[in-house]
Amino acid sequence: MNAKILEIENVTVSFDGFKALRNLTFSLDEGELRVVIGPNGAGKTTFLDVITGKTKPTEGQVLFKGRNVRSLPEHQIARLGVGRKFQTPRVYLNLTPRENLELSCNRSKNVFSTLFKRPPTTERRTVAGLLETIGLTHKADIKAALLSHGEKQWLEIGMLVAQSPDLLLVDEPVAGLTDEETERTGDLLLALAQSHSIIVIEHDMEFVRQIARKVTVLHEGSVLCEGSIDEVQSHPRVIEVYLGQELHSDHLVSLEQTDLLEMVDMN
Amino acid sequence: MAAIALIFILIVPLLLSGFRLNLMGRFLALSIVALGIDLIWGYTGLLSLGHGVLFALGGYALAMHLKLQIPPTSSLKLPDFMTLYGVTELPWFWEPFHSFGFSVIAVALIPAILAAILGFLVFRNRIRGVYFSILTQAMTIIFFNLFNGQQRFINGTNGLTDFNTILGAPINEPATQRAIYVFTILALVAAYALCRWLTSGRFGKLLIAIRDDENRVRFSGYDPTGFKVLVFAISGALAGIAGALFTLQTGIISPKAMDIAFSIEMVIWVAVGGRATLVGAILGTLLVNFAKSLLSEKFPDFWLFFQGGLFLLVVLALPNGIVGLLKSQFPDLFSSKKRLSTYPSLAEDAEVQYERKNLGD
Secondary structure (H helix, E strand, O other): OOOEEEEEEEEEEEEOOEEEEEEEEEEEEOOOEEEEEOOOOOOHHHHHHHHHOOOOOOEEEEEEOOEEOOOOOHHHHHHHOEEEEOOOOOOOOOOOHHHHHHHHHOOOOOHHHHHHOOOOHHHHHHHHHHHHHOOOHHHOOOOHHHOOHHHHHHHHHHHHHHOOOOEEEEEOOOOOOOHHHHHHHHHHHHHHOOOOEEEEEOOOHHHHHHHOOEEEEEEOOEEEEEEOHHHHHHOHHHHHHHHHHHHOHHHHHHHHHHHHHHHHHHO | OHHHHHHHHHHHHHHOOHHHHHHHHHHHHHHHHHHHHHHHHHHOOOOOOOHHHHHHHHHHHHHHHHHOOOOOOOOOOOOHHHHHOOOOOOOHHHHHHHOHHHHHHHHHHHHHHHHHHHHHHHHHOOOOHHHHHHHHHHHHHHHHHHHHHOHHHHOHHHOEEOOOEEOOEEOOOHHHHHHHHHHHHHHHHHHHHHHHHHHHOHHHHHHHHHHHOHHHHHHOOOOHHHHHHHHHHHHHHHHHHHHHHHHHHHOEEOHHHHOHHHHHHHHHHHHHHOOOOOHHHHHHHHHHHHHHHHHHHHOOOOHHHHHHHHHHHHHHHOOOHHHHHHHHHOHHHHOOOOOOOOOHHHHOOHHHHHHHHHHOO
């Protein structure tokens, strides 16, 4: 039995009474690669927000390496070893890929050491190695704004690794990628899983099948079921809430819109 | 840079009349505050509309020292205006300004500390964007009223003026003014070098990162608060230095410098020159101010309309300012890259360049 790197106990997050997460309990072993799926609005992104400190749990607690992170601001949780990749790639568009990576790679992130210390050679070597891994060596010195969508996704994964975190949180890494890019991203994540604990949030079921060992399904803010991809896909409740809804998703959206219109009218 | 500084020190004085040279000196002093605004706005993305206060505080710090240079022959032992209002003893906060060294340090340090305190309170609470701008405006109003009301201690609306000597030299002598002009240029060069250094390394990249996506910076493990406080303080110190040098050349500092309009003007200089370029801040300041003095000599009522029009023009047509325009029209001017010798699309393609470098043509 491995040690737990992340334990989430009975976490509830409510925004003005709306419960984005309800009594969510979740744990991740050290070195595990876990995929989290769930229909829109299931609370997947809030789930990451709670781990990274962007949102504080209304109830319950989050333990990272056995330490309660409630009182810590985002940057300190990041320094403890939690790296996050956002749903839409968030890289610094006016900096080059090399500079993006150098900022993440920096070991001492205080104001004055950032100002006065030159990046040591080890860090520069790490950055050069990462550029090669993510295939951006030849574009290392042009602005990141000029990169394609897929290249930005990869750059952000590279930035994550540059931070050398113990836990990687990856939110929809293959959204908007071509099939070939998707497969390469999967290989990259599998390679990273050798030395990191990873949580991947994803919609693309084919991609989930490529990388998943264990899958957690979220629904309405709590865990619906956990298991291998085949177990999960044959689970009757999952078929009902996840796959079922997807078939009728157009219908649902239009229902919500009529509700909204009525509310506007009433005001 | 040294060459340009030498031209300004040696050649420009030969070309300009005494009056214009004095204007040039003032505008060069204003360029220093523009550099500070470029640092905080252009690079870090925080639009300060309160630099007039920081500028004026620097001016007041030096002016208080100058007001204490009372000729030994004079029967008054206090700055002249104080006796008018019946003050018989020098207020305690004037005492340290007897020392020239203290005053020079105060010129930079007082605005820096004020900026650091305000910045810390604002940035720690994650107040950003337009709310930060509004708070800096509130600061100008508070200080404007505070200084206007203190008739007895700092001569209220009239401000501090009628300076006699600095370091023993009569302040209005052409030779002294020439020395101040040269010193202003040296200060501008030093300020420029400081800003260049701050913005070129990893620190500068981080400022741009904060400007473009502050939350992302947090998730990379940086706390933006400290960085923003430091930059705002440095920017405040530059404003104070500019204010002191400006006061030396105009011979007066009054609460008018804390007027909101003046703080907004400073932002316009930087916008016209081009944000996040440093050179643009200096260029914009000199151009707008010379345009202002020439136009308001010819058409006194016209300047404000022109300034408003200029701002609209820059926002609509030149979002990157003059330097931005030059960069996009003549990229060779700003980079050491070789002239394009093949098809531009090939020469600019990163992949082609990479192969050329590593495999040969």
